[in-house]
Structures are given as structure tokens and as C-alpha cells.
Amino acid sequence: xxxxxxxxxxxxxxxxxxxxxxxxxxxxxxxxxxxxxxxxxxxxxxxxxxxxxxxxxxxxxxxxxxxxxxxxxxxxxxxxxxxxxxxxxxxxxxxxxxxxxxxxxxxxxxxxxxxxxxxxxxxxxxxxxxxxxxxxxxxxxxxxxxxxxxxxxxxxxxxxxxxxxxxxxxxxxxxxxxxxxxxxxxxxxxxxxxxxxxxxxxxxxxxxxxxxxxxxxxxxxxxxxxxxxxxxxxxxxxxxxxxxxxxxxxxxxxxxxxxxx
Amino acid sequence: xxxxxxxxxxxxxxxxxxxxxxxxxxxxxxxxxxxxxxxxxxxxxxxxxxxxxxxxxxxxxxxxxxxxxxxxxxxxxxxxxxxxxxxxxxxxxxxxxxxxxxxxxxxxxxxxxxxxxxxxxxxxxxxxxxxxxxxxxxxxxxxxxxxxxxxxxxxxxxxxxxxxxxxxxxxxxxxxxxxxxxx
Numbered sequence: 035x036x037x038x039x040x041x042x043x044x045x046x047x048x049x050x051x052x053x054x055x056x057x058x059x060x061x062x063x064x065x066x067x068x069x070x071x072x073x074x075x076x077x078x079x080x081x082x083x084x085x086x087x088x089x090x091x092x093x094x095x096x097x098x099x100x101x102x103x104x105x106x107x108x109x110x111x112x113x114x115x116x117x118x119x120x121x122x123x124x125x126x127x128x129x130x131x132x133x134x135x136x137x138x139x140x141x142x143x144x145x146x147x148x149x150x151x152x153x154x155x156x157x158x159x160x161x162x163x164x165x166x167x168x169x170x171x172x173x174x175x176x177x178x179x180x181x182x183x184x185x186x187x188x189x190x191x192x193x194x195x196x197x198x199x200x201x202x203x204x205x206x207x208x209x210x211x212x213x214x215x216x217x218x219x220x221x222x223x224x225x226x227x228x229x230x231x232x233x234x235x236x237x238x239x240x241x242x243x244x245x246x247x248x249x250x251x252x253x254x255x256x257x258x259x260x261x262x263x264x265x266x267x268x269x270x271x272x273x274x275x276x277x278x279x280x281x282x283x284x285x286x287x288x289x290x291x292x293x294x295x
Numbered sequence: 296x297x298x299x300x301x302x303x304x305x306x307x308x309x310x311x312x313x314x315x316x317x318x319x320x321x322x323x324x325x326x327x328x329x330x331x332x333x334x335x336x337x338x339x340x341x342x343x344x345x346x347x348x349x350x351x352x353x354x355x356x357x358x359x360x361x362x363x364x365x366x367x368x369x370x371x372x373x374x375x376x377x378x379x380x381x382x383x384x385x386x387x388x389x390x391x392x393x394x395x396x397x398x399x400x401x402x403x404x405x406x407x408x409x410x411x412x413x414x415x416x417x418x419x420x421x422x423x424x425x426x427x428x429x430x431x432x433x434x435x436x437x438x439x440x441x442x443x444x445x446x447x448x449x450x451x452x453x454x455x456x457x458x459x460x461x462x463x464x465x466x467x468x469x470x471x472x473x474x475x476x477x478x
Contacts, residue, residue: 037466040473043418044438049332051345056323059352063319066356071314 109134112188114225115157115198117164118181119173120264121146122234125160129188133160139234140262146171158201165205174211179266181236185220195219231257240268247275304367312359319356329368330375332440336432337379339423347382351375372450418473422465425472430465437462 111134113127121143126135133152138144146167152160161182168174182198184191199217206213220235228235241260248255260268302325310318330351334344354374362370414420419439422431433451436442444462448455 035470035473037463037470040418040466040470041438043416044422044434046416047414047419047439049328049335049435049439051327051331051348055345055349056320056327059323059349060320062349062353063316063356066353071312 108132111135113157113184113186113191113194114220115161115194116181116183116185116220116234116236117161117202118183118234118236118265119168119177119179120262121168121173122237123147123164124234125152125157127157131157133157139232139237142262146173157198161198161201162205165202169209169211174206174213177264177266178213179216179264179269180206180213181216181218181265183218183220183234183236185222185225185235187222191219233257233261237261237265237268240265240272244268244272244275247272251275251278304371305365308359308362308367308370309364311356312362319352322355323352326368326371329436329440329442330371332435332442333372333375333432334379335439336435337376337383343382343386347375347379350382351378354378366449368446369449372446376450418469421473422469425468426465430461430468433458433462434465434469 108128108130110128111126112129115125115127117123122139123143124137124139125133128134133155136147136149136152138147147164151163151167155163180202182195182202184195184198195217199215202215206215218236224235224239228238231238233241241257244260245255245257302321304325307318307322307325311322327348331344331348334347338344338347351374355371358374422434426434433447436447437444444455444458448458451458
């Protein structure tokens with residue numbers, strides 16, 4: 035006898051269940067509670083859904099990136115604008131020309147302006163607001179020199195200087211005020227020195243001029259003494275020294291001075 | 296999956312899953328012999344095997360939502376196998392573990408019970424006497440139930456070569472003992 039014969043014998047064994055079992059099974063199945071069938075969407079629907087989800091995620095990421103980028107740009111310091119009359123104030127603008135920062139450079143400025151006057155506003159509007167506040171507080175009656183100066187590390191500010199000058203000048207002309215508007219394009223050196231001395235760049239420059247003029251006449255002048263002076267007042271002082279010079283009063287010879295000693 | 300079956304079991308199970316209860320009859324017709332051979336491998340008794348078989352189909356119907364769409368035979372076999380083991384435990388027969396564990400596998404029912412299969416040749420009785428549990432189940436599943444070695448190997452988690460070797464070994468044992476009995 036071979037294994038094949040054994041297999042044949044095994045193959046002939048009837049392993050079919052009783053015929054009645056089928057009926058019994060089907061009957062039991064019919065008596066089972068009805069199932070809730072979850073219909074799976076077709077492959078096409080699933081693919082479309084997957085693509086839609088992927089696109090949504092991409093959109094959210096891009097949108098998020100754009101918003102983050104915009105927020106970054108909004109808060110970026112792009113331009114600094116200084117307004118000096120006696121109150122000295124520094125406005126920081128972003129690249130959209132909107133004021134995103136305000137710094138009071140002396141005590142007067144903090145008393146005249148409120149951040150809310152200028153923050154979030156376009157530069158023109160902010161400058162007009164500043165001019166209005168100065169006017170309301172009668173600073174244009176007390177002072178006749180206004181300086182608008184601009185600094186940026188990122189671009190050539192000449193056009194901005196002219197634009198801000200025009201804004202201030204228009205305000206002055208419309209109200210026939212007796213104020214001279216001066217404009218200046220600042221360098222990084224001007225700004226850095228000003229920061230060192232905690233002054234606006236223009237004021238720092240003018241005070242330096244005064245100090246230099248005073249030195250010619252042996253007068254020691256301290257910056258801190260003139261921090262709260264208006265620009266007009268400081269310029270008047272400079273003019274005094276200049277007049278002295280013109281009148282023939284000779285500036286002290288510093289070398290002679292040393293020899294004397 | 297075809298192979299052992301003449302029909303696509305996966306397709307039938309999916310029809311059942313989608314709510315077509317008529318697929319149950321088709322499934323029964325296509326798989327009853329194979330699942331019966333699995334049950335018989337555990338119970339060695341027709342009546343008990345049929346009881347287990349009918350419960351298996353009810354369980355397949357109840358759990359059809361869990362069917363993943365592939366390897367239908369493996370899925371229904373696992374349900375049947377687990378059901379048989381649980382039923383055996385309930386009937387408090389000899390301790391049975393999964394017939395992967397040959398050391399602990401013992402005969403399920405006392406020797407005196409008859410297989411009650413249509414077995415004029417007495418070959419099944421001979422198998423029960425000479426074969427180990429795993430050998431008996433592989434022989435019943437393949438030679439009687441018609442399940443292919445590849446599928447037996449998948450469900451047993453064994454290599455196909457190992458299943459073949461066990462089967463041939465079993466046939467040799469049967470042949471030696473069957474011949475002796477004949478003589």
C-alpha cells in the first residue's frame with residue numbers, strides 16, 4: 035500500500051455536514067438583528083477626498099506662512115521718522131508705511147502725544163496727527179523751527195524725507211503758521227550717536243554744533259543742559275556765538291591758552 | 296481568495312459585509328466542507344463538529360464588519376478555530392491549546408467515541424489512533440477537507456515545507472498501521 039492509496043481513502047471520507055445544517059444556519063442568520071451597513075465610499079470618492087484634504091492642508095500651511103510673514107513684516111522696523119520741535123518723538127514705520135512703534139525722546143513728547151494717536155496709522159496720517167497735537171498745545175507759537183528727519187538701513191530715504199516734509203509743510207501752509215519746516219536725511223552714524231546720548235539725531239547734531247561753537251570761545255557746554263531746549267533755542271545760542279565771531283571777537287586760541295599755562 | 300475554494304471567498308464576504316444576506320448561503324456552500332474538517336480536527340465527532348460549525352457561521356455573520364477585505368479564508372478559519380477551542384474548554388475535555396503547540400496537544404475526546412463520519416474504510420479511526428493532534432488536524436484539513444498546504448501553513452503560521460513534511464510523515468504512520476490492521 036502506498037501513501038497515495040491512503041490519500042484516496044481519506045479523500046473518500048464524506049466531510050460534508052448534514053443537509054439540514056444549512057437551513058438551520060440560514061434560519062439563525064435571518065433571525066439575527068438587522069446590521070447597520072456602513073457603505074464605504076468608492077475609490078474615486080476616497081481619492082477625491084484625499085486630494086481635498088491634502089489641498090486643504092497645503093492651503094492652511096501656505097495661508098499660515100503668509101500670515102506669519104505678514105505679521106513679521108508688519109512688525110519690522112523699516113523706517114525711522116523723527117519729529118523735533120521741542121517735543122522730540124521717534125516713529126517707527128514698517129514697509130507698508132504704517133506706524134508700528136513710538137518713542138518719546140524727551141519728557142515734553144510724552145506729555146503731548148499718546149501712542150494711540152499714531153500707532154497703526156499710515157505715516158501721513160500719523161504726522162498730521164502729531165502736527166495737530168503740537169498746534170493744539172501751542173508749540174507752534176512758542177517755536178518756529180520744526181525738523182523732520184528720516185533714517186532707514188534698508189533703502190535710500192530721500193523720497194520719504196521729501197514726502198514727510200511736504201506733509202508737514204502743507205499743514206503749516208494751510209493754517210498759515212509761522213513755522214519753518216526743515217528736512218534731513220540721516221545716516222547710521224547720526225542715529226547711533228543720538229542713541230548713545232538719548233536724543234533725537236537732529237537735536238544731537240545741533241547740540242554738537244553748539245558745543246563746537248562754544249569750544250571756540252572757551253565755553254564748556256554740556257549736552258544734558260540743552261536736552262529739553264527747543265531746537266530754536268539751541269540755534270539761537272549757536273547764532274550768538276556766530277554773531278560774536280562776526281563782530282570780530284576772536285575765538286580764544288586754544289594753543290595760547292595752553293602756553294599760558 | 297480562491298485556491299482551496301472554487302469561488303472567491305473575499306468577494307462573498309464583502310457582499311455579506313455590504314448587507315447582502317443571500318451571500319451567506321453562497322458562503323456556506325463554498326466553505327462548509329473545509330470548516331467542517333477544521334472542527335472535526337478538534338472534536339473528532341460529527342455532531343459536535345456540526346454544532347461548532349453552525350456557531351462559526353453565526354459568528355462570521357455577526358463579525359462581518361471586522362473583515363478587512365483580504366485573506367477571507369484565513370479570517371473565517373481563525374474565527375472557527377477560536378470558537379472550537381472555546382467550546383472545548385466549556386465542555387471540560389482534556390486541556391487543549393492551539394494545535395501549534397504539539398507538546399501540550401492531547402486527544403480531545405475519550406477514545407471510545409466514534410467519529411460518526413461516513414468512513415467505511417476505517418481510515419479515520421486509524422488516524423485517530425496513530426497520529427498526534429497536529430498531524431491529525433493537518434491530515435483531516437488537507438486530505439479530507441481539501442485545504443491546500445499553502446493555506447494550512449498560513450493559518451498555522453508555519454512554513455509550507457514544514458506542513459508538507461508533517462503531512463507525509465503522518466501518511467507514513469497511517470500506512471504502516473493501516474496495513475497492519477488489514478493484515
